[in-house]
Amino acid sequence: MAERLKLPVLPLRETVVFPGVAVPISAGRPGTVEAIQAALDGDRRMFAVCQRENVDEATPELLYDIGVIIQVAQVQRVRGGLQLLIHGIERGQALSYTESGEEMLLALVSPIEEEEDEALLEDTSFLALDRELRDRAVDLGQRRGIPQEALDQLVEGVEHPGAFADMVAFHLDLPAAEKQDLLEIYGTEERMRKVLVAVERDLLRLTAQQEIQQRVQEELGDKQREMVLREQLKVIQKELGEDDEASDVEILREKIEALELPEEARSEVERELNRLERTHPQSAEYQVIRTYLDWITDLPWNDRTEDRIDLRAAEGILEEDHYGLEDVKDRILEYLAVRKLQIERVEETTAETRETEADPLSEAKDQKDIEQEQEKARTVGRGSILLFVGPPGVGKTSIAQSIARALGREYVRIALGGARDEADIRGHRRTYVGAMPGRIMQGLKQAKTKNPVFLLDEVDKLGVSLQGDPSAALLEVLDPAQNHAFVDHYLGVPFDLSEVLFIATANWREQIPAPLLDRMELVEFSGYTELEKLEIAKRYLLPRQLEENGLDETQLEVDESAIQKLITGYTREAGVRQLERELGKLARKAARQIAGGETEKVEVEADDVLTLLGRPRVHPERAAKSDAVGVATGMYYTPMGGDIMFVEASASKGKEGLILTGQLGDVMKESARAALTYARTHHDQLGIPEDRLTDMEIHIHVPAGAIPKDGPSAGITMATALVSALSGRPVRYDVAMTGELTLTGRVLPIGGVKEKVLGAYRAGIQEILLPVDNEADLDDLPTEVRERLTFHTVSDLGEVLALALRGASLEEGMLIFPEAGVPAPAGHFSGGPMMMHEGA
Numbered sequence: 001m002a003e004r005l006k007l008p009v010l011p012l013r014e015t016v017v018f019p020g021v022a023v024p025i026s027a028g029r030p031g032t033v034e035a036i037q038a039a040l041d042g043d044r045r046m047f048a049v050c051q052r053e054n055v056d057e058a059t060p061e062l063l064y065d066i067g068v069i070i071q072v073a074q075v076q077r078v079r080g081g082l083q084l085l086i087h088g089i090e091r092g093q094a095l096s097y098t099e100s101g102e103e104m105l106l107a108l109v110s111p112i113e114e115e116e117d118e119a120l121l122e123d124t125s126f127l128a129l130d131r132e133l134r135d136r137a138v139d140l141g142q143r144r145g146i147p148q149e150a151l152d153q154l155v156e157g158v159e160h161p162g163a164f165a166d167m168v169a170f171h172l173d174l175p176a177a178e179k180q181d182l183l184e185i186y187g188t189e190e191r192m193r194k195v196l197v198a199v200e201r202d203l204l205r206l207t208a209q210q211e212i213q214q215r216v217q218e219e220l221g222d223k224q225r226e227m228v229l230r231e232q233l234k235v236i237q238k239e240l241g242e243d244d245e246a247s248d249v250e251i252l253r254e255k256i257e258a259l260e261l262p263e264e265a266r267s268e269v270e271r272e273l274n275r276l277e278r279t280h281p282q283s284a285e286y287q288v289i290r291t292y293l294d295w296i297t298d299l300p301w302n303d304r305t306e307d308r309i310d311l312r313a314a315e316g317i318l319e320e321d322h323y324g325l326e327d328v329k330d331r332i333l334e335y336l337a338v339r340k341l342q343i344e345r346v347e348e349t350t351a352e353t354r355e356t357e358a359d360p361l362s363e364a365k366d367q368k369d370i371e372q373e374q375e376k377a378r379t380v381g382r383g384s385i386l387l388f389v390g391p392p393g394v395g396k397t398s399i400a401q402s403i404a405r406a407l408g409r410e411y412v413r414i415a416l417g418g419a420r421d422e423a424d425i426r427g428h429r430r431t432y433v434g435a436m437p438g439r440i441m442q443g444l445k446q447a448k449t450k451n452p453v454f455l456l457d458e459v460d461k462l463g464v465s466l467q468g469d470p471s472a473a474l475l476e477v478l479d480p481a482q483n484h485a486f487v488d489h490y491l492g493v494p495f496d497l498s499e500v501l502f503i504a505t506a507n508w509r510e511q512i513p514a515p516l517l518d519r520m521e522l523v524e525f526s527g528y529t530e531l532e533k534l535e536i537a538k539r540y541l542l543p544r545q546l547e548e549n550g551l552d553e554t555q556l557e558v559d560e561s562a563i564q565k566l567i568t569g570y571t572r573e574a575g576v577r578q579l580e581r582e583l584g585k586l587a588r589k590a591a592r593q594i595a596g597g598e599t600e601k602v603e604v605e606a607d608d609v610l611t612l613l614g615r616p617r618v619h620p621e622r623a624a625k626s627d628a629v630g631v632a633t634g635m636y637y638t639p640m641g642g643d644i645m646f647v648e649a650s651a652s653k654g655k656e657g658l659i660l661t662g663q664l665g666d667v668m669k670e671s672a673r674a675a676l677t678y679a680r681t682h683h684d685q686l687g688i689p690e691d692r693l694t695d696m697e698i699h700i701h702v703p704a705g706a707i708p709k710d711g712p713s714a715g716i717t718m719a720t721a722l723v724s725a726l727s728g729r730p731v732r733y734d735v736a737m738t739g740e741l742t743l744t745g746r747v748l749p750i751g752g753v754k755e756k757v758l759g760a761y762r763a764g765i766q767e768i769l770l771p772v773d774n775e776a777d778l779d780d781l782p783t784e785v786r787e788r789l790t791f792h793t794v795s796d797l798g799e800v801l802a803l804a805l806r807g808a809s810l811e812e813g814m815l816i817f818p819e820a821g822v823p824a825p826a827g828h829f830s831g832g833p834m835m836m837h838e839g840a
Contacts, residue, residue, distance in 0.1 A: 003111070004095070004108055004109065004110050005045070005047075005069070005092075005108075005109045005110075005111070006106055006107070006108055006109070007039075007045055007046055007047040007069065007106070007107055007109050008035035008036070008038045008039050008046050008047070008104060008105070008106060008107075009035055009046070009047050009049065009058075009063070009094075009097065009104075009105040009106065009107045010025070010027075010032065010035060010036070010046045010047065010048040010049070010070065010086070011029075011031075011032060011049060011050075011051055011058035011062075011063060011105070012025070012048055012049065012050045012051065013050075013051050013054045013055075014050075014054055014176045015050060015176065016050045016170070016176055016179035016180050016182075016183055017048045017067075017068045017070060017086065017088050017170070018068065018088055018166040018167070018169055018170040018183060019068055019088040019089060019090050019091060019163070019166050020088055020158070020163045020166055020167060021087070021088045021166065021167060021170045022073065022085060022086070022087045022088075023085070023086055023087075023088070023170075024083065024084070024085050025083075025084050025085075025086055026078075026081060026082070026083055027081050027082045027083075027084060028080050028081030028082070029056065029058070029081075029103075030102065030103050031058065031102075031103030031104050031105065032058075033081065033082060034101050034102060034103060034104040035104045035105065036072065036075065036082060036084065038100075038101075038104060039072055040072065040075065044071055044072045045069060045070070045071055045072075045089070046069075046070055046072060046086070047067050047068075047069060047070075047092060047094065047107045047109050048067055048068050048069075048070045048086065048088070049063050049064055049066075049067030049068075049094065049107070050063075050064055050067070050176055050179075050180055051063060051064075052064065058105065060097035060105065063094070063097060063105075064180055065093055065094050066091065066092075066093055066094075066112075066180070066183060066184045067091075067092055067093075067094060067107075067109075067183075068088045068089070068090070068091055068092065068183070069088075069089045069090050069091075069092045069109060069111060070086040070087060070088050070089060071086065071087045071089055072084055072085075072086055073085045073086060073087050088166075090111055090112065090113070091111070091112040091114075091183065091186070092109040092110060092111050092112060093109065093110050093112055094107040094108065094109055095107075095108045095109070095110055096108045112186060114162060114186065114188065120188070120189065121161075126161070126189060129161075129189065129192055129193065129196070130161040130164070130192065132196060133161075133164070133165065133168065133192055133195065133196045133199070134155050134164065136196060136199045136200060136203065137155070137164075137168045137199055138151050138155060139203060140199055140202055140203055140206075141154075143203065143206050143207075143210075144206075154167065161188060161192060162188035162191065162192070165188070165191050165192045165195045166191075168195050168199065169182045169183075169191075169195050169198070172195070172198050172199065172202060173202055174198060174202075178198070181194075182194055182195060182198070248290070249273070249276060249277055252273060252276070252290075252293050252294075252297065253273060255297040256269055256270070256273060256293070256296065256297060259296075259297065259301050259302070260301060260302045261301060261493075262493075262494065264493060264494060265296075265301075265493035265494065265495075268492060268493050269293065269296050269493070272289055272292060272293060273293060275289055276289045276290060276293065288430065292430060292490075292491075295437060295441075295445070295490070295491065296491070298445050299441065299444060299445055299491075299495065300444060300445075300447070300448055300449050300450045301450070301495075302450070303448060303449050303450060304449055304450055304451050304499065305408060305409045305410060305449045305451055305452070306408070307339060307343060307407050307408060307409070307451075308407065308408030309336055309339055309340040309343065309407065311333060311336060311337060311340070313406070314332075314333060314336050314406035314407075315329070315333060317402055317405055317406045318332065318333075318399070318402055318406065321398065321399070321401075321402040321405075322395050322398070322399055322402065323532065323535050323536045323539055323540070324528060324532045324535075324536075325394075325395060325399065325525065327523075327524075327780075328388070328399060328523055328525060331386075331523050332399075332403055332406075335386075336406065336407070339407075385478050385480070385502045385503075385504070385519060385520045385521065386501075386502070386503045386504070386520065386521055386523055387459075387503075387504045387505075387506065387512075387517070387520035387521060387522050387523065388400070388503065388504070388505045388506070388523050388525055389505075389506050389507070389508075389509045389522060389523070389524050389525065390507070390524060390525025390526060390527075390574075391507060391525070391526075391527050391573070391574035391575055391638075391755075392507060392573070392574070392575055392577065393573055393574065393575020393576050393577035393578070394525045394526070394527060394528065394574060394575040394576075395525065395575070396505040396525055397413070397455065397457060397505060400413075400453060400455045400503045400505070403453055403501070403503065404452070404453035407453065407501070409449070409451060409452050409453050409501070410447040410448070410449050410452040410453070411447075411452065411453050411455070412443040412444075412446055412447045412452050412453070412454050412455065413455040413457055414439045414440075414443055414454075414455070414456060414457065415457045415458060416456055416457060416458050416459055416461065416462055416470065417457065417458035417461040417462075418461060418463060419462055419463065419470045420462075420463035420464065420465040420467060420470065421465065421467040421468065421470065422467060422468025422469060422470055422472070422473045423438060423467065423468070423489070424438060424439050424470055424473075425438045425439065425440060425470050425473035425474055425477065426438045426473045426487075426488055426489045427441060427488040427489045427490035427491070428489060428490055429489045429490065430490060430492070435490055436490060437488050437490040437491060438473075438488055438489070438490070440454075440477055440486070440488070440497070441488050441490070441491065441495070444495075444500075450496065450499055450500070451499035451500060451501070452500060452501070453501045453503065454500050454501065454502050454503070455503050455504075455505065456474070456502060456503070456504040456505070457504075457505050458505060458506065458507075459471070459474070459504045459505070459506050459512060459516070460506035460507055460508045460509070460511040460512050461506075461507075461511070462474075471512075471513045471516050472513075474516055475515055475516060475519065477497060477502070478502055478504070478516065478519045478520060479519050480498060480519075483496075483497040483498055483500075484496050484497065484498040504520055509522070526574070526754045526755055526758070526780070527573075527574025527575065527642065527755055527758050527759075528574065528575065528576065529758060529761070529762075529782055529784060529785060530564070530567050530568070530762060531782075531784055532782070533567050533576055533579060534560060534563055534564060534567065536576050536579075537563045537566075537567075537576070537579060537580075537583060538560070538563065541576060541579060541580045541583050542558060542563075542583055544580070545580065545583045545584045545586075545587045546587060548584070548587075549584065549587040549588055549590075549591050550591060551587055551590060551591060551594070554601065555590065555594055555600070555601055555602065556586070556587060556590045556601070556602050556604070557601070557602070557603045557604070558583070558586060558604045559603070559604060559605045559606065561605060561606035562586075562604045562605050562606050562608065562609050563583075564606070565606045565609045566579060566582045566583065566586075566609060566613075567579060568620070568762075569609075569616035569618060570582045570609075570613065570616055570617065570618055571618060572618040572620050574642070574755065574758075582613065585612075585613055586604055586609075586612060586613070589602075589612045589613075590602035590604075620643065620762065620763065621643055621644050621645065621646075621763055622763050622764055623644070623733060623734060623736075623763050623764040623765050623766075624646070624733035625733065626733055627730035627731060627732055627733050627806050628730055628731060628733065629724050629725060629728055629729065629730050629731070630648060630649045630650050630651075630721055630722075630724050630725035630731075631646055631647070631648050631649075631721060631724070631731060632646070632647050632649075632717045632718075632720040632721035632724065632731045632737070632804065633645075633646055633647075633717070633731075633733070633735065633736040633737070633760075633765065634646070634647050634713075634714050634717030634718075634736065634737060634738060635713075635736050635737070635738040635756035635757070635759060635760050635768075636709070636711070636713070636714070636738075636752075636756065636759075637752040637755035637756050637759065642752065642754075642755035642756040642757070642758050642759025642760070643759040643762075643763065644736050644759060644760050644763045644765065645702060645703070645704070645709075645714075646702070646703055647700065647701075647702055647714060647717045647718050647720075647721045648700070648701045648702070648703070648721060649698065649699065649700045649701075649718070649721035649722045649724065649725040650698075650699050650725050651692060651696045651697070651698050651699075651725050651726055652696065652697050652699070653695060653696060653697070654695070654696070654697035655695075655697055656694065656695055656696060656697065657697055657698070658672065658673065658676055658698045658699075658700070659697065659698065659699040659700070660672055660700050660701075661699070661700075661701045661702075662701050662702035662703065662704070662709065663707060663708045663709060664702060664709055664710070665708065665709060665710025665711070666710070667710050667711055667712050668702075668709055668710050668711065668712075668714055668718075670712075671712055671714055671715040671718055671740070671741060672700050672718050672722075674715065674719075674741055674742065674743050675715065675718045675719035675722050675741060676698060676722060677743055678719060678741070678743060678744075678745055678797065679693075679719070679722055679723055679726060680693055682745070683726075685798075686723050686726075686727060686801070687727050687729070688723065688726045688727045692726050692727075693726070696726075698722065698725075698726075700718060700721065700722065702714075711750075712740040712748075712750065713738045713739060713740060713750035713751075713752075713756075714738070715739060715740045715741030715747075715748075716737050716738070716739040716740075716741050716747055716769070716794075716797060716800050717737055717738070718741075719741050719797055719800070720737065720800060720801060720804045720805070723801060723805075724805060727805075729805045729806065729807075729808070730805070730806045731804055731805060731806070732767075732803075732804055732805070732806050734765060734766040734767055735765070735766075735767045735768075735769060735803060735804050736760045736763075736765040736767075736768055736769070737768070737769035737770075737800060737804060738750055738753075738756055738769070738770065738771075739769070739770065739771040739774075739794070739800075740771070741797060745796050745797040745798065746795065746796060746797075747771045747772070747794050747795055747796060747797065747799075747800065748771060748773070749771045749773035749774045750771060750774065753770065753774050753777035753778070753780070754777065754780045754781060757781055757785060757789070758781075758785065760789075761785050761788070761789060765789070766789065766790065767789070767790045767791075767792065767803070768789055768790070768791050768792065769792050769793075769794055769800055769803055769804065770791060770792070770793050770794070771793065771794065771795070772793040772794060772795040774793070775793045778791060798810055
């Protein structure tokens with residue numbers, strides 16, 4: 001049992017002392033002075049306790065029972081009383097109060113000892129609570145302006161969590177009653193939680209106060225500052241003899257009169273100019289109107305760049321800037337040829353008009369008719385809006401720059417990826433504060449010409465939000481029948497966009513809204529083969545990286561074998577961006593060696609790549625090394641390019657059913673069910689014993705389980721793996737396939753043939769199975785790929801199995817297996833004759 005102490009009472013008004021805290025106190029009441037003197041005559045200890053009410057006479061009824069045993073550290077006599085510094089020692093409970101002497105109170109005090117719980121100090125949640133309290137206390141101290149050194153000393157100096165909570169509680173800006181409640185909480189963890197809540201509440205209050213003060217200061221300060229500056233400006237202008245307002249309006253009027261504005265636009269602009277003249281310069285409306293008129297005068301209403309169309313020179317520029325992409329280059333040269341004929345037609349029409357005007361015998365034409373003929377000739381075929389679709393890094397953006405260079409036009413690019421506000425395209429209405437034109441008008445102002453090459457980058461990544469659908473706003477911009485009178489919400493007048501060459505880029509055609517896609521001419525970009533990447537690296541990427549890293553050809557020489565190793569072991573992409581980054585790493589390694597004086601020239605061969613760049617970080621899928629039962633090779637493609645994937649199937653005794661794993665989408669799941677249904681209904685034709693279909697658990701898995709997969713093109717791959725697993729016949733490892741499967745066994749066409757075949761080619765596949773309806777897509781493949789691969793076009797699953805299962809064949813619609821030498825037990829396949837394409 002704790003020792004009971006009889007101590008003089010130090011009654012406090014609106015103050016609560018906590019253990020471990022040093023507090024300066026002023027004492028002037030006779031009873032308090034007498035109690036302090038008694039403590040000084042003894043062991044200097046007292047019982048400090050808060051009064052329930054702020055009154056002069058401290059009676060036992062007005063004192064709380066819980067207080068703090070304190071030590072009087074310093075005492076100083078001042079006029080009217082004493083100044084003393086006290087230090088809290090521990091909590092105590094007054095068992096009784098008695099009067100002693102003239103007015104002094106004595107208390108019989110029982111100290112309250114806090115029990116140390118060692119397990120609590122090792123509890124992670126308790127330690128987290130302690131850390132949070134300390135962090136928030138530091139935040140509060142910083143907001144109150146306490147120096148950081150003092151805060152650090154406080155946090156580091158008070159190690160015990162309970163003692164730190166008492167220290168923070170004392171300094172909180174709380175009423176005395178609430179602090180008394182905190183003092184009366186004996187449990188350390190509970191007290192820490194209550195103190196943390198109080199700290200958070202104090203922080204919120206300070207934040208609200210600061211925001212209010214800041215708003216008031218901004219409103220008052222900005223207005224006063226503006227008034228002073230305007231008065232100073234008036235005095236300066238008066239001394240200089242300038243009348244700025246009148247001169248500004250006159251300058252604007254001259255600029256507007258020089259513009260060849262359409263009648264509708266001129267009427268609106270003149271109305272705004274008249275409003276500006278009537279508006280006081282210090283009015284907020286004045287600056288709004290002035291900014292609007294500045295935008296009108298800055299736009300290229302009639303400024304054009306004359307097209308420099310030389311087909312041979314343009315072809316040379318495209319060949320110089322890009323390797324491969326023959327289809328894309330052909331389409332661009334076709335566009336330039338059409339533009340050349342349009343320009344010649346305009347010139348012929350103009351010449352005919354001049355001859356007619358010069359011939360006095362000819363019938364005179366109305367000037368309006370002449371202008372209409374010229375405008376019609378100028379705008380014929382103008383509506384070509386190109387859409388470049390392909391994987392990242394294949395040159396979509398850079399070839400748009402080459403088009404601008406070949407035409408001699410200005411180039412403007414706006415990135416639409418992630419744009420979710422319709423105002424990005426159409427602009428804000430002038431009624432909004434901070435309104436501005438959309439990015440189309442901003443781009444034209446930047447180009448300073450009304451016929452630039454305008455690149456709309458990443459149109460497939462436009463978003464939709466409460467602020468509207470930007471893709472819907474683009475419908476008018478990219479519609480040749482409408483964009484000659486495009487109205488930006490900020491300008492409010494039509495602007496002719498028909499002379500702009502719009503080029504859009506995207507990675508996914510499917511993610512572009514159908515109405516928007518319908519307004520553009522699709523030009524597809526496919527991934528590069530390894531041979532093309534090698535040539536691009538040698539011709540463009542390596543020289544560019546040498547220049548960017550301060551090297552020349554005599555200082556760094558990279559062997560073809562090293563570049564080939566970078567392509568296969570360090571990159572996995574359809575384009576060449578990652579390849580350029582890897583070449584940049586080689587260049588920086590060489591620059592460091594040369595700058596450090598280690599060598600004068602660095603030669604990189606295939607064996608040196610591992611030393612310079614470390615182990616390969618890309619592990620592309622490679623063709624299997626041997627036949628396997630239940631494993632078929634499929635093909636797929638993404639915006640990053642094409643690749644192969646393995647579809648694995650197994651059958652085991654158990655509860656009859658189908659298990660699908662590998663994050664398969666709904667369409668792939670349906671393909672798997674269709675394959676299983678076909679196998680069950682045609683088991684006799686496929687050489688599958690009937691007992692293999694009863695009480696069997698079928699499991700189909702597609703590796704890379706963390707990656708979502710979907711699409712119908714894996715249908716025949718799943719069916720092949722399934723039939724192989726049920727019949728026990730191995731699938732050829734050197735064959736990859738793609739195609740949609742129906743319940744009747746028909747093979748339907750799919751998309752992305754070129755990308756898929758290129759991915760299979762990179763993976764080491766030797767033979768490809770494709771739907772017969774995709775035969776025409778083989779013409780899109782590079783000659784190198786067509787020569788090295790063997791292609792089979794199939795229309796029925798029987799043809800697929802005859803080619804994919806080791807040793808199987810199809811004769812007169814019957815599936816033949818080598819060990820039997822006879823057709824499958826019964827039935828036949830309905831598919832027609834198999835077609836095959838082989839390389840030269």
